[in-house]
Amino acid sequence: MVSALQSWPEPVVRVQSLSDSGINCIPDCYVKPIYDRPSSLDSNQPNNSNNIPVIDLAALYSDDLSLRKTTMDLISEACREWGFFQLINHGVSHDLMAATRRVWREFFHLPLEVKQEYANSPTTYEGYGSRLGVEKGAKLDWSDYFFLHFLPLHIRNQSKWPAHPQSCRELVSKYNEEVVKVCGKLMKIFSLNLGLEEEYLENAFGGGDQIGTSLRVNFYPKCPQPDLTLGISPHSDPGGITVLLQDDHVSGLQVRKDNAWLTVKPIPNAFIINLADQLQVVSNAQYKSVEHRVIVNSNQERVSLAFFYNPRGDILIEPAKQLLLTNNEAPRYQPMTFNEYRSFIRLNGLHGKSQVNSLKSPR
Ligand code: OGA
Ligand code: NI
Numbered sequence: 427m428v429s430a431l432q433s434w435p436e437p438v439v440r441v442q443s444l445s446d447s448g449i450n451c452i453p454d455c456y457v458k459p460i461y462d463r464p465s466s467l468d469s470n471q472p473n474n475s476n477n478i479p480v481i482d483l484a485a486l487y488s489d490d491l492s493l494r495k496t497t498m499d500l501i502s503e504a505c506r507e508w509g510f511f512q513l514i515n516h517g518v519s520h521d522l523m524a525a526t527r528r529v530w531r532e533f534f535h536l537p538l539e540v541k542q543e544y545a546n547s548p549t550t551y552e553g554y555g556s557r558l559g560v561e562k563g564a565k566l567d568w569s570d571y572f573f574l575h576f577l578p579l580h581i582r583n584q585s586k587w588p589a590h591p592q593s594c595r596e597l598v599s600k601y602n603e604e605v606v607k608v609c610g611k612l613m614k615i616f617s618l619n620l621g622l623e624e625e626y627l628e629n630a631f632g633g634g635d636q637i638g639t640s641l642r643v644n645f646y647p648k649c650p651q652p653d654l655t656l657g658i659s660p661h662s663d664p665g666g667i668t669v670l671l672q673d674d675h676v677s678g679l680q681v682r683k684d685n686a687w688l689t690v691k692p693i694p695n696a697f698i699i700n701l702a703d704q705l706q707v708v709s710n711a712q713y714k715s716v717e718h719r720v721i722v723n724s725n726q727e728r729v730s731l732a733f734f735y736n737p738r739g740d741i742l743i744e745p746a747k748q749l750l751l752t753n754n755e756a757p758r759y760q761p762m763t764f765n766e767y768r769s770f771i772r773l774n775g776l777h778g779k780s781q782v783n784s785l786k787s788p789r
Contacts, residue, residue, distance in 0.1 A: 632738025
């Protein structure tokens with residue numbers, strides 16, 4: 427299996443180069459089957475207020491006890507009903523967020539030769555990439571990305587991060603450090619809301635300095651035929667929590683809700699939080715990782731920073747025993763390490779929620 431992962435099955439084409447070349451028709455490998463196109467389960471959103479919840483994190487630390495309680499309840503409901511919410515007043519400097527996003531936009535606008543120095547391979551995915559999965563002839567997504575590891579410290583290798591623009595490495599470190607703190611808070615909140623000890627989820631993920639985190643910066647170039655393709659195919663994120671920073675004014679992210687795709691409206695300076703598969707497993711499906719995808723458009727490029735907060739790779743992740751006891755439930759999932767879990771996606775690419783569903787215990 428390892429050898430199958432060492433190189434891409436076809437020559438890598440940068441979507442940005444295709445877009446810049448001024449083509450009017452996208453190559454066949456980006457044309458999705460009709461049922462996968464953006465119009466499928468269309469998000470005719472008659473009611474615009476029907477969008478993902480907005481949570482004010484500062485309210486959780488206010489002196490007003492009832493406000494704190496209401497906020498905990500709002501988060502609980504968001505986790506159970508949506509698996510997605512926007513987080514405001516999260517404590518991360520808006521300037522730092524904007525600067526980090528700006529530096530990545532600049533990176534993607536560097537000449538191709540510069541970016542190619544960071545070309546990635548399917549062994550670790552670190553670096554500059556344009557596909558996920560190694561299936562020959564697979565339909566591809568209309569995006570390029572940069573993927574880097576941040577924690578645990580021993581796998582952080584800054585020499586694999588962009589050396590240009592010059593402030594990139596420093597900004598990314600600062601930004602990631604701040605986002606890790608937000609995730610730490612959320613892990614506590616989720617634990618308490620599930621009726622577990624405050625540190626439960628963090629410990630279940632391998633504890634303090636063993637947590638795995640990485641950053642995937644997505645670049646969605648303009649697309650001459652946005653109705654035929656997707657920026658990212660439907661998937662749920664494999665890890666624990668994802669913190670997404672999207673462009674303030676260009677939408678594209680869609681969340682699957684009651685069999686329709688809802689476009690998430692950007693709120694400037696907010697983070698989009700989404701619960702990923704390992705939280706579904708630990709919570710025995712009280713929380714659900716939710717399918718999402720990205721649509722592209724013909725007149726504006728889009729940049730997003732997806733920060734992944736994951737369990738340590740080599741410990742078994744399984745439904746919390748205490749939850750099973752309290753709720754008198756059978757475990758819905760078999761234990762599996764995150765490394766094993768993730769290798770499936772790295773080999774096969776994104777396929778909705780098929781991976782977490784395949785983990786189900788026979789009942
Ligand atoms: C991801 C993702 C959404 C976006 O990178 O996993 O879902 O809006 N990104 O770019
Ligand atoms: Ni995602």
